[in-house]
Amino acid sequence: xxxxxxxxxxxxxxxxxxxxxxxxxxxxxxxxxxxxxxxxxxxxxxxxxxxxxxxxxxxxxxxxxxxxxxxxxxxxxxxxxxxxxxxxxxxxxxxxxxxxxxxxxxxxxxxxxxxxxxxxxxxxxxxxxxxxxxxxxxxxxxxxxxxxxxxxxxxxxxxxxxxxxxxxxxxxxxxxxxxxxxxxxxxxxxxxxxxxxxxxxxxxxxxxxxxxxxxxxxxxxxxxxxxxxxxxxxxxxxxxxxxxxxxxxxxxxxxxxxxxxxxxxxxxxxxxxxxxxxxxxxxxxxxxxxxxxxxxxxxxxxxxxxxxxxxxxxxxxxxxxxxxxxxxxxxxxxxxxxxxxxxxxxxxxxxxxxxxxxxxxxxxxxxxxxxxxxxxxxxxxxxxxxxxxxxxxxxxxxxxxxxxxxxxxxxxxxxxxxxxxxxxxxxxxxxxxxxxxxxxxxxxxxxxxxxxxxxxxxxxxxxxxxxxxxxxxxxxxxxxxxxxxxxxxxxxxxxxxxxxxxxxxxxxxxxxxxxxxxxxxxxxxxxxxxxxxxxxxxxxxxxxxxxxxxxxxxxxxxxxxxxxxxxxxxxxxxxxxxxxxxxxxxxxxxxxxxxxxxxxxxxxxxxxxxxxxxxxxxxxxxxxxxxxxxxxxxxxxxxxxxxxxxxxxxxxxxxxxxxxxxxxxxxxxxxxxxxxxxxxxxxxxxxxxxxxxxxxxxxxxxxxxxxxxxxxxxxxxxxxxxxxxxxxxxxxxxxxxxxxxxxxxxxxxxxxxxxxxxxxxxxxxxxxxxxxxxxxxxxxxxxxxxxxxxxxxxxxxxxxxxxxx
Numbered sequence: 001x002x003x004x005x006x007x008x009x010x011x012x013x014x015x016x017x018x019x020x021x022x023x024x025x026x027x028x029x030x031x032x033x034x035x036x037x038x039x040x041x042x043x044x045x046x047x048x049x050x051x052x053x054x055x056x057x058x059x060x061x062x063x064x065x066x067x068x069x070x071x072x073x074x075x076x077x078x079x080x081x082x083x084x085x086x087x088x089x090x091x092x093x094x095x096x097x098x099x100x101x102x103x104x105x106x107x108x109x110x111x112x113x114x115x116x117x118x119x120x121x122x123x124x125x126x127x128x129x130x131x132x133x134x135x136x137x138x139x140x141x142x143x144x145x146x147x148x149x150x151x152x153x154x155x156x157x158x159x160x161x162x163x164x165x166x167x168x169x170x171x172x173x174x175x176x177x178x179x180x181x182x183x184x185x186x187x188x189x190x191x192x193x194x195x196x197x198x199x200x201x202x203x204x205x206x207x208x209x210x211x212x213x214x215x216x217x218x219x220x221x222x223x224x225x226x227x228x229x230x231x232x233x234x235x236x237x238x239x240x241x242x243x244x245x246x247x248x249x250x251x252x253x254x255x256x257x258x259x260x261x262x263x264x265x266x267x268x269x270x271x272x273x274x275x276x277x278x279x280x281x282x283x284x285x286x287x288x289x290x291x292x293x294x295x296x297x298x299x300x301x302x303x304x305x306x307x308x309x310x311x312x313x314x315x316x317x318x319x320x321x322x323x324x325x326x327x328x329x330x331x332x333x334x335x336x337x338x339x340x341x342x343x344x345x346x347x348x349x350x351x352x353x354x355x356x357x358x359x360x361x362x363x364x365x366x367x368x369x370x371x372x373x374x375x376x377x378x379x380x381x382x383x384x385x386x387x388x389x390x391x392x393x394x395x396x397x398x399x400x401x402x403x404x405x406x407x408x409x410x411x412x413x414x415x416x417x418x419x420x421x422x423x424x425x426x427x428x429x430x431x432x433x434x435x436x437x438x439x440x441x442x443x444x445x446x447x448x449x450x451x452x453x454x455x456x457x458x459x460x461x462x463x464x465x466x467x468x469x470x471x472x473x474x475x476x477x478x479x480x481x482x483x484x485x486x487x488x489x490x491x492x493x494x495x496x497x498x499x500x501x502x503x504x505x506x507x508x509x510x511x512x513x514x515x516x517x518x519x520x521x522x523x524x525x526x527x528x529x530x531x532x533x534x535x536x537x538x539x540x541x542x543x544x545x546x547x548x549x550x551x552x553x554x555x556x557x558x559x560x561x562x563x564x565x566x567x568x569x570x571x572x573x574x575x576x577x578x579x580x581x582x583x584x585x586x587x588x589x590x591x592x593x594x595x596x597x598x599x600x601x602x603x604x605x606x607x608x609x610x611x612x613x614x615x616x617x618x619x620x621x622x623x624x625x626x627x628x629x630x631x632x633x634x635x636x637x638x639x640x641x642x643x644x645x646x647x648x649x650x651x652x653x654x655x656x657x658x659x660x661x662x663x664x665x666x667x668x669x670x671x672x673x674x675x676x677x678x679x680x681x682x683x684x685x686x687x688x689x690x691x692x693x694x695x696x697x698x699x700x701x702x703x704x705x706x707x708x709x710x711x712x713x714x715x716x717x718x719x720x721x722x723x724x725x726x727x728x729x730x731x732x733x734x735x736x737x738x739x740x741x742x743x744x745x746x747x748x749x750x751x752x753x754x755x756x757x758x759x760x761x762x763x764x765x766x767x768x769x770x771x772x773x774x775x776x777x778x779x780x781x782x783x784x785x786x787x788x789x790x791x792x793x794x795x796x797x798x799x800x801x802x803x804x805x
Contacts, residue, residue, distance in 0.1 A: 076243050079278065079552040080133060084306070086276045086552045087125060087134035089257055090239060091154035093147050093178070094140075095171035096162035101139045104160055104191060104226055108239075111232035122573040123259070131240035136257070138575050144174060144679065145786065149291070149575045151178045152617065153257045153278070155244035159213070161190045161223065163205045167212070169676040175216050176598075180665055180684040181614070182247035187235065188213050188220050194227040249616055249662045252541060254282040254548065254580035258290075261576070263567050270299050271562040273578060277555060280580075281548025284326040287333050287581045288557070289617050292785050293566050295335065295586050299558035301326040301549055325549045333581075337588045337656070338526040363494075363772075364501035365731050367512040483641070484701045484769070493702070493725040500700065500772035502732040507632045511695050516775050524692070524777070528589040528657060533689040537659050540583050569786065579617040582659050590778055592688040593664050594629065595651040597643055598681050604642040611682060612784055615664040620781040624651035627696045635691075639698040639776050651685065652696060655781035662687045697773040704768045712758050713745070716768050720752035729770065734758070736766045 026034070053061075079086045092101040102118040109116050109126060116126045124137045140150040151157050157178065161167070167175070190209055196202045209223045224231045256275035263271060273290065284298040303323040362369055385394055487493055499519065503509040530536055549555055557578065570576070593615075597605065607626045612619060626640040626649040643649050651666075663686055667679040704719025716734075720726050726747040734742045734756055742758030756768070 073243065076246075084552075084554075085134065086278065087136035088156065088239060088244070089136045089138065089154045090156045090158060091138045091140060091147075091150040092158045092160065093150065093174065094142055094160040095167045095174060096160070096165045097142070097168070098162050098165055099142070099160040099191060101141070101160060104158065104189060105137045105139060107226045108232050108236055111229050112236055119573065123257070123575065128236070128240055131237070133240040135239065138257070140575070142170060142174070144170075144177060144677070146574055147174050148177060148181055148614065149577060151183065152181065152250070153255060153575070153577050154184060155246075156185050156187060156239055156242075157183060159186065159188045160226075161188060161209050161213070163190055163193050163196050163202075163209070173677050173679075173681055176681055177665055179216065180663055182249060182663055184246055185242060185244045186217055186220065187224070187238070188217075188222075189224045189226050189235070191226050193225045249660060251279050252544065252660060253582060254278070254280045254286075254544075254551075255617075256282075256578045258576040258578055261570060261572075263564065263570075267561075267564055270558040270560060273557045273559060274304050275555070275557075275578060277549050277551050277553050279551060280544045281546075281550055282326070282555070282557075282580055283544075283548040284328040285332045286583065287335070287586050288559070289579045289581055290559070290562075291576045291578075292619060292783075293562070294783060295581065296559040296562055297332065297335065298328060299560050300324055300328075302556040302558070304554045304556045306554060325553070325555055333583065333586065335586065337586060338523055339528070339587075341526060362727075362731055363729050364512065364515060366502070366504055366509045482701075483699045484703055487702060487719075487721065489721045492722065493720055494728040497700070497702075497772055500774045502729075502771070503636075503697075503773055504733070506636060506638060506697065506699075506773070508634055509636075511634055511636050511697070511775075513695075519775075519777075521777050527654065527692055528584065528587040528690075529692060530589070530657075530690060533691075540659055544582055577617060585657050585659060587657055588654055588780070589657050589690045590652060590692040590694065591655045591658065591690045592694065593624075593651045593685040594648065594688055595624070595626070595643070595666065595683055595685045596648040597645055597683045601680065601682055602645050604644045605682060607639070607641055607643070608779065609668075612667040612669070612679065613664055613781070614667075615658055615687060616662045618656070618658075619784040620655055621784050622651075622653045622655065622781040623779045624653045625696050625776055625778050626651060634695075635693055636695045636697050639696050650688070652694070652778045653781050654778050657690060658687045660687070696776040696778070698776050700772050700774075701769045702772065706762060706764055706766060706768060707753065709762065709764060712742075712761060714742075714756050714758060714762060714768070715748065715753060716756055717751075717753050719768065719770070720754070722752050723747045723750050726752060726754045732770045732772075734768055734770055736762055736768050738763060738766050740766070 080088060092104055094101050102120050105118045112130055114126055116124060118124050121139055121141050126135050128135055138150040140146050193202055196205055206223055213220050224235045255278050258273050258275045260274040284301050287295045289295055303325055608623045610623055613622050626643050627637040629650045640649055665684055666682040668682050669679055702719055704716040706714050707717045708715040730744045740758045740760055740762050742756050745755040745757050747754045
């Protein structure tokens with residue numbers, strides 16, 4: 001055999017493959033780069049599309065992105081560009097008592113060799129030739145309303161700090177309020193730093209002031225010194241070249257800072273307001289809100305060029321009439337706050353009255369009155385039949401002839417289903433069915449020798465006084481025993497709680513609205529109804545994008561029917577704003593606001609307490625209802641009598657509509673002598689979608705005391721005080737604070753004692769309660785004016801008096 005044959009070897013059948021490189025695993029170097037915070041270079045690791053792109057395509061794509069960003073930047077700054085561009089509005093706000101806003105403006109202007117006369121309070125306009133920009137300073141005093149009005153329309157806000165004095169309560173109130181209202185670009189300066197001695201201490205003062213301001217605004221990188229000409233020049237450069245951030249809710253509307261107001265001699269003439277349009281285009285069809293004056297219609301909008309432009313026109317010997325920019329059309333909004341009053345149909349009136357006047361024999365549970373004449377909903381009374389009786393045989397036993405207490409019989413209902421335990425009440429967890437009336441043949445769960453006797457009136461009154469001896473602060477009682485009430489022995493519960501009803505579940509049970517029609521406010525059906533809020537808001541905001549006088553145009557706005565009595569309240573030195581309202585924003589509806597209590601306010605707030613609310617450009621005097629937030633399937637939300645510190649709620653009241661998420665401020669007047677501030681900031685919030693179908697249900701808990709306990713059968717007292725009330729509320733489910741549930745079995749005596757069956761043995765120290773609910777109607781807000789005097793008091797709670805709307 002040849003040697004080549006003997007040396008031949010076969011190829012291995014198990015071919016080994018090398019372990020592939022797993023690119024999804026990060027290498028050690030890549031992990032280090034990520035920990036350093038470096039951004040990965042996408043040029044080395046491209047997407048499949050980028051890998052196929054040529055170098056020219058990639059360069060073209062980058063150029064297109066750059067052009068898009070440039071166009072966005074030019075759109076934001078276009079209003080300031082050109083010879084006739086709008087000025088940059090700068091609000092100068094002192095936070096300390098020794099702050100001088102006028103001196104700060106003079107220092108900033110002199111750093112660029114611009115000398116102007118600055119009043120102690122008012123509006124100053126100047127041109128900055130070095131940067132080809134115009135500046136409009138709003139010199140504000142240390143007043144909350146003035147500062148809010150000044151910063152509301154400002155592109156830049158300058159806070160003035162002091163090296164000697166700390167920011168007091170008034171200054172902190174201004175900081176928090178301006179920030180919560182909506183703040184554009186903020187800058188911080190210090191005034192009088194050169195007076196600090198020794199010189200080495202000035203650095204420490206600057207560091208301390210920066211630490212203080214970053215507590216409120218962490219984005220503040222530096223506190224500028226007004227005593228340094230170089231820092232003032234740098235600050236002016238920032239004011240002239242930086243693009244302001246703006247305020248979101250403000251940019252959705254058209255607005256202006258009023259430069260001048262021309263008052264007519266008679267009421268038949270129109271008031272003329274002059275200013276430069278900002279934000280969206282100003283339309284004559286939309287209503288405008290002017291300061292705290294109210295809402296008005298526009299007669300016409302006329303161009304108002306500056307004096308310098310007029311002189312250029314006169315030099316060209318061109319005599320032009322006034323240029324009308326916009327006039328109202330047939331689509332102009334009216335001043336009606338409510339829908340036209342419609343005559344109710346006679347059937348609707350009769351239905352509403354019948355619900356209110358129908359003779360009822362029991363409380364409303366979900367959507368049904370129990371113990372009425374129609375008792376077909378009640379479960380059939382079970383029969384006593386011999387054991388082993390089938391459904392067919394049970395039909396031949398009439399009446400209750402086999403009602404014997406022997407053990408050879410069992411309970412069978414009318415459908416023939418055998419019930420081995422014969423419960424007097426329905427199964428646990430099923431609510432709303434009344435127990436059957438006890439019969440003489442029914443077995444008793446009490447010992448045979450027990451007999452109930454009504455206590456004497458004197459003994460009962462003495463025992464009740466001892467049991468209810470605890471009394472404390474109302475707010476503390478609401479925190480410890482929320483919604484609990486105590487009925488008076490001589491008051492009928494079925495009359496006192498006639499408007500209350502029972503619910504199997506607050507979050508899922510149906511709320512029968514027909515029961516509320518007899519008690520709803522007179523104007524409830526005339527409020528604005530919005531079926532699809534999201535679509536309506538989108539349509540209204542898109543409508544504001546098109547048309548109107550272009551931003552950056554100086555115009556005269558002629559307003560209709562402005563009362564001349566407002567002339568006495570107008571002060572040219574205080575800032576006055578004009579905001580264009582979106583469509584329907586003058587109509588009243590049921591508005592909801594997310595209310596968050598301020599961390600500095602440590603006292604609970606009572607519902608329906610009078611307070612001042614600012615939402616966007618408008619201020620109202622409100623008495624809100626507080627309720628729990630969240631979404632429920634039945635749109636029923638629990639009413640909160642108090643809003644305790646550290647909690648938030650939904651504030652509901654009737655007021656004009658506000659589209660979008662607009663920040664809101666809630667204030668309370670200070671009536672105490674020697675108060676540091678005129679008002680107190682109660683909290684902040686944001687507007688939510690309005691809804692008149694949102695039911696605010698006030699819950700009350702009527703509690704009773706376990707008097708005698710025998711296994712699961714309990715005698716309860718002090719919940720009701722007569723037999724009729726027990727029968728009226730018999731359908732409601734009972735519960736205890738320790739988690740037991742049960743039902744009323746039967747009444748005992750005439751003083752309101754009754755027997756109840758629970759799902760387990762209860763503790764003698766436990767408390768038994770029953771929950772009842774009533775719909776609350778929100779109250780109407782009033783427009784606020786500076787001359788209005790508020791007491792800050794709250795209204796009488798209708799838990800004590802049923803005299804509300």
